[in-house]
Amino acid sequence: MALIELKNVCKSYYSGSLETKAVCSANLKIKSGEFIAIMGPSGSGKSTLMNIMGFLDVPTRGRYYFENKKVTSFDEDSLAEIRNKKVGFVFQFFYLLPRMTALDNVKIPMIYADVKDKEQDKRARKALKQVGLGHRMKNRPNELSGGEQQRVAIARALTNNPKIIFADEPTGNLDSVSAKEIMKIFEKLNKEGKTIILVTHDSKTASYAKRKIRLKDGLIQ
Amino acid sequence: MKKYLLIIKLALIGIFTNKVRAFLTMLGIIIGVSSVIAIISIGEGAQSLITGSIKSFGTDTLTVLPGASDESGPPASAFGIVITTLTNDDAKEIEKLPHVLTVTSYISGNGEIVYGSRSVLGNFTGVTADYETTENHDVIEGRFFTKQEERAANRVAVLGSEMKEELFPLTNPLGQKVRINDQTFTVIGVLESKGSQLARNFDNQVIVPLSAAQKILLGFQHVSLIRIKVDTEESVEVTKKRIEDLLIYRHEIKDRDDKDFSVRAVSQALDTFNSITLALSFFLAAIAAISLIVGGIGITNIMLMVVKERTREIGLRKALGAKPFHIKNQFLLEALVLTVIGGILGILAGVGLSVIAYFVINYMGYDWEFVVPLYSIVVSIGISGAIGIIFGTYPANKAAELNPIVAIRYE
Numbered sequence: 001m002a003l004i005e006l007k008n009v010c011k012s013y014y015s016g017s018l019e020t021k022a023v024c025s026a027n028l029k030i031k032s033g034e035f036i037a038i039m040g041p042s043g044s045g046k047s048t049l050m051n052i053m054g055f056l057d058v059p060t061r062g063r064y065y066f067e068n069k070k071v072t073s074f075d076e077d078s079l080a081e082i083r084n085k086k087v088g089f090v091f092q093f094f095y096l097l098p099r100m101t102a103l104d105n106v107k108i109p110m111i112y113a114d115v116k117d118k119e120q121d122k123r124a125r126k127a128l129k130q131v132g133l134g135h136r137m138k139n140r141p142n143e144l145s146g147g148e149q150q151r152v153a154i155a156r157a158l159t160n161n162p163k164i165i166f167a168d169e170p171t172g173n174l175d176s177v178s179a180k181e182i183m184k185i186f187e188k189l190n191k192e193g194k195t196i197i198l199v200t201h202d203s204k205t206a207s208y209a210k211r212k213i214r215l216k217d218g219l220i221q
Numbered sequence: 222m223k224k225y226l227l228i229i230k231l232a233l234i235g236i237f238t239n240k241v242r243a244f245l246t247m248l249g250i251i252i253g254v255s256s257v258i259a260i261i262s263i264g265e266g267a268q269s270l271i272t273g274s275i276k277s278f279g280t281d282t283l284t285v286l287p288g289a290s291d292e293s294g295p296p297a298s299a300f301g302i303v304i305t306t307l308t309n310d311d312a313k314e315i316e317k318l319p320h321v322l323t324v325t326s327y328i329s330g331n332g333e334i335v336y337g338s339r340s341v342l343g344n345f346t347g348v349t350a351d352y353e354t355t356e357n358h359d360v361i362e363g364r365f366f367t368k369q370e371e372r373a374a375n376r377v378a379v380l381g382s383e384m385k386e387e388l389f390p391l392t393n394p395l396g397q398k399v400r401i402n403d404q405t406f407t408v409i410g411v412l413e414s415k416g417s418q419l420a421r422n423f424d425n426q427v428i429v430p431l432s433a434a435q436k437i438l439l440g441f442q443h444v445s446l447i448r449i450k451v452d453t454e455e456s457v458e459v460t461k462k463r464i465e466d467l468l469i470y471r472h473e474i475k476d477r478d479d480k481d482f483s484v485r486a487v488s489q490a491l492d493t494f495n496s497i498t499l500a501l502s503f504f505l506a507a508i509a510a511i512s513l514i515v516g517g518i519g520i521t522n523i524m525l526m527v528v529k530e531r532t533r534e535i536g537l538r539k540a541l542g543a544k545p546f547h548i549k550n551q552f553l554l555e556a557l558v559l560t561v562i563g564g565i566l567g568i569l570a571g572v573g574l575s576v577i578a579y580f581v582i583n584y585m586g587y588d589w590e591f592v593v594p595l596y597s598i599v600v601s602i603g604i605s606g607a608i609g610i611i612f613g614t615y616p617a618n619k620a621a622e623l624n625p626i627v628a629i630r631y632e
């Protein structure tokens with residue numbers, strides 16, 4: 001059974017009468033537990049495809065089934081709920097909230113899942129330890145290195161125990177040592193059963209994945 | 222609950238990291254709320270002061286003033302017009318009317334009042350012998366002058382309490398001779414202290430017999446005021462009418478509209494003062510309302526800026542599972558924190574204003590009470606909260622409507 005199934009999915013942007021097809025006729029099946037790298041040159045539609053699969057964006061054409069349910073008919077609140085419970089995001093620029101400690105940043109998804117305070121604390125600490133940051137919980141983002149910030153972001157993606165983790169160029173802003181550490185974490189998470197979908201144009205990063213999807217001009221090759 | 226505490230904590234951090242901006246944003250609310258507090262405090266203080274002093278003036282009394290005047294407006298004498306048609310003979314006739322208990326005529330002047338080496342520039346008032354009863358004002362030392370002494374224009378004087386302190390700080394004034402505009406009078410009594418009442422203050426006066434004031438000190442026959450005490454408050458209206466009829470007849474006036482006097486009841490003055498304080502309150506309330514609206518617009522403005530600045534945060538929160546109402550509540554709560562803090566600062570400023578008013582008015586010699594009623598504080602907090610919600614809704618909705626992808630990519 002496929003976890004994700006895309007049928008003829010397209011996403012177009014219009015400026016005036018000019019149509020830009022960011023993603024076109026995408027047909028894709030992803031099973032639970034896969035580790036996938038989406039690759040391709042800049043502007044080829046990698047992020048767009050990932051955002052559609054991550055419920056952040058809606059396709060202009062085609063159908064998207066998640067756990068055999070048709071996502072394209074969901075309303076905004078249901079999409080928020082799926083994002084909250086079923087997926088975790090890791091971004092290139094970390095996107096931590098600067099005024100909060102690492103611990104509080106990790107708790108954000110649990111706030112929206114109505115997790116009890118004690119449980120929030122327990123899970124956030126556990127997730128931070130899992131990514132090797134047990135000693136920096138009370139630090140704010142500007143007191144952490146890039147690699148550490150990205151590890152906080154991964155911990156944040158894990159707290160609601162999602163099925164899939166989406167990572168858009170998670171190593172794009174890191175040096176090779178930190179990048180390697182981050183990829184090791186993803187590898188470990190995949191071994192523990194998480195489905196991982198990674199966007200990258202770096203072949204070294206992509207080598208951690210078990211399957212590669214190549215995009216060019218919005219088309220899956 | 223805890224998530225709201227976290228949002229409040231973050232809002233507070235935001236406010237404190239941008240103190241000046243936050244303060245400027247709150248200024249409208251602060252001014253508005255402080256005026257609300259000050260209006261209520263000063264309004265209540267003025268109300269009790271005025272009502273109190275008018276009551277002590279006597280609700281069972283009537284006043285006859287020379288010159289026609291609007292029922293509640295200032296008397297003709299206020300414009301410097303001297304009308305000489307009102308006399309003590311009028312007062313004697315008024316005394317014969319039913320319900321009338323006592324009648325007192327007044328005439329005042331000013332000049333130099335001297336005892337030994339001490340001298341004061343002050344007022345003297347000539348009154349008739351029933352003064353004590355009409356005004357509920359008693360002597361505490363010595364005695365008041367009698368009807369015989371008044372009729373005979375005897376050179377006797379009764380001192381107000383302040384005048385006594387000025388002329389006789391250490392010595393016993395009874396039996397001493399004082400000079401009023403170079404005329405010698407013997408002190409026979411000292412009046413109890415009564416404080417200033419409306420425009421009048423008898424404490425800093427020298428009281429002499431009416432006839433003595435007219436003949437010896439001033440050289441004329443008319444009076445400037447007649448005060449009448451009636452038996453009950455209920456007979457005030459009917460007596461007022463009878464006095465008018467009597468004086469119209471005595472002054473040979475053909476048309477009621479050409480009256481050369483006016484008769485006033487204290488209850489009228491009470492109404493006048495009540496309407497004056499009411500008008501003042503409305504004026505201050507209008508200022509408060511305008512500043513609150515301006516303050517509210519400031520809140521909308523700043524919250525729109527905050528939403529713009531934190532577009533990426535909103536996008537991220539949505540990506541992590543925040544529903545539109547979560548985002549809306551967050552920004553509403555932030556606006557609420559801002560306005561309620563503004564409200565609290567406004568309350569402090571308002572209490573400060575009321576304290577200043579208390580000291581200034583007391584310094585001016587009035588017995589002013591300091592009151593900040595609890596309801597004014599509750600109302601102020603309520604108003605600030607309401608402004609936060611009303612003026613925070615639009616920016617909060619804007620935030621809630623943001624598309625997560627667009628927001629997260631926002632530079």
Ligand SMILES: Nc1ncnc2c1ncn2[C@@H]1O[C@H](COP(=O)(O)OP(=O)(O)OP(=O)(O)O)[C@@H](O)[C@H]1O
Nearest residue numbers: 013020021022041042043044045046047048049201
């Ligand atoms: N909001 C938008 N409006 C118009 N065009 C857009 C918008 N977002 C993306 N595009 C266009 O869609 C195409 C695909 O963009 P996308 O961000 O998916 O590429 P990408 O493969 O992730 O590139 P990169 O490696 O640079 O991140 C690009 O041509 C881009 O200009």
Ligand SMILES: [Mg+2]
Nearest residue numbers: 046047048168
């Ligand atoms: Mg991209």
